[in-house]
Amino acid sequence: MRDFMAAIGLVLVVEGLIYGGFPGLAKKLAKEVLGMPENLLRIAGLVSIAVGVGIVWLVRG
Numbered sequence: 001m002r003d004f005m006a007a008i009g010l011v012l013v014v015e016g017l018i019y020g021g022f023p024g025l026a027k028k029l030a031k032e033v034l035g036m037p038e039n040l041l042r043i044a045g046l047v048s049i050a051v052g053v054g055i056v057w058l059v060r061g
Helices: 002-021 023-034 038-060
Strands: none
Touching: 002 023
């Protein structure tokens, strides 16, 4: 549970860097996401999950 909470904290740091450091870029990316097909978003999400699990597996394994 401790590792999970650390991971959530790191996600918040990365998102905070994007929104706090580059708000114009964050708005532009949000607009682009609205125009993307759902299948593309789904594939990108699944690839992100796979890459994240792979990184955790390599680091913790």
